[in-house]
Amino acid sequence: MTHTLPAWYNQLMKKYPVVTLAEWQLLDSIATIKHIKKGDAFLRYGKVARYSAFVISGMFKFAIFDEEGNEKIVKFSFPNDFLANCESYNKKAPSALSIVAVEDAVVLKINIKKIQPLYALHMNLLHVNLQLFQELLEQQAEHQYILSLKSPLQRYKFLLEKRPAIIQKISLTNIARYLYTSREAISRARLLLLNRTRNVCD
Incomplete structure (x- = not known):
């Protein structure tokens, strides 16, 4: 039926x-x-x-x-x-x-x-x-690749370019926990990338 x-x-x-x-x-x-x-x-x-x-x-x-x-x-x-x-x-x-x-x-x-x-x-x-x-296997492999990146800046930049939904929808605290780093490090990375974008546009 x-x-x-x-x-x-x-x-x-x-x-x-x-x-x-x-x-x-x-x-x-x-x-x-x-x-x-x-x-x-x-x-x-x-x-x-x-x-x-x-x-x-x-x-x-x-x-x-x-x-x-x-x-x-x-x-x-x-x-x-x-x-x-x-x-x-x-x-x-x-x-x-x-x-x-x-x-x-x-x-x-x-x-x-x-x-x-x-x-x-x-x-x-x-x-x-x-x-x-x-x-699932692809997501696990991608996460391992992200964690292999040496700096919080590189990890955050990868998400910004490849997984913008995470940046847009997930809190900074949870992004930091996903990138295995501190909230402060991610906040600094975000500010640095924002300043770079502004300088390019100026």
């Missing part, structure tokens, strides 16, 4: 055109809408992951803590992005990171155990699953 999907599915359909309307409807039938307040977790550190989700609205950070208890961010997720910790789910092991809303958010929450059998029946869904895994 088919049903009308909410309007926000249109963006997911554009991002993943291989999935048919009937398959989106099937996915919707096993998913639930969850509202998550700023600062609350979709997945907490130490909990075994059992759910994944598409972000409908809001933003999330994937955070870890170093030995001194300092928060470091390994990834951000924006609307239409995917939230998951596949390693925790596959190994049935406590999550080494937290997935936390950085603003009020709404997600399409999916029980991983329910969706996995669908991959054998719907190759389009399997294709999207593989695409999401590929995107």
